[in-house]
Amino acid sequence: MTSIGIIGSAGRMGQALAAAIPDLGATLVGGIDAGGDPAVLTRDADVLIDFSVPGALEATLAAARASGTPILIGTTGLGPQHHALIDAAAAEIAVLQTGNVSLGVTLLARLVRDAAARLGPDWDIEILEMHHRHKVDAPSGTALLLGEAAAEGRDITLAEAKVADRAGLTGARSEGTIGFASLRGGSVAGDHLVVFAGEGERIEIGHRAENREIFARGAITAALWLAGKPAGRYGMSDVLGL
């Protein structure tokens, strides 16, 4: 039976993972939170699952590399420095990083990429997300993942197209940009809507997470897939064969 260690175990996702692990035929070896030592987990875990904070990543990856333990990273709010750490770790161990571990969003990203590839730059792309009042990062990791998919479809980089800070006298929309809007409130588990706005018509495709169990199941399924994989950087589309 595959054994799992959780980084961020007392958090909302950590608790959802702990509840779901036995149902999916795995065992929980333990978890850590702020101030915990990830090396304690790597002694017994076949694979790590991280849903914590970006600041934890450097120490977590160092422990995973030292022990050769594969790791799934679901934490969002990552910057370029974190992605550089992930790339370096992926040269030595199996790493799966994603802004969303659900089946639905993984498929949605594929649809967004295909739609963006087929529609010209005169179709404006806007990405709207809403999450619970406790969420600390914006735009959400999922919104950025969907923006990356749209940019890939258009054969551009998200960095060159991203507009996430509209306020005040912004001026008219620049063609080819990809806009983001973030709402926060209540207990929303995670809603995402991608709008392709053309002249006189709109296409809207989205996903609503109704609870955190879908993320827990997606993360555990992906972690079981990752355990025993060779070094490399993987995504949810590898797990789901999409």
Ligand SMILES: NC(=O)C1=CN([C@@H]2O[C@H](COP(=O)(O)OP(=O)(O)OC[C@H]3O[C@@H](n4cnc5c(N)ncnc54)[C@H](OP(=O)(O)O)[C@@H]3O)[C@@H](O)[C@H]2O)C=CC1
């Ligand atoms: N990729 C995906 O599909 C999903 C991603 N997420 C992301 O997962 C992350 C966690 O979300 P959520 O569970 O709601 O957040 P919470 O704030 O509920 O939990 C975060 C946990 O991380 C712990 N933590 C803080 N610092 C460290 C550290 N240095 N080492 C280890 N653990 C630490 C916290 O412990 P303490 O209380 O002691 O500070 C807390 O238990 C977020 O980035 C969120 O966006 C969430 C859902 C799905």
Ligand SMILES: O=C(O)C1=N[C@H](C(=O)O)C[C@H](O)C1
């Ligand atoms: O913080 C959350 O709760 C979630 N975070 C992820 C994100 O930033 O997209 C995934 C999911 O939407 C829930």
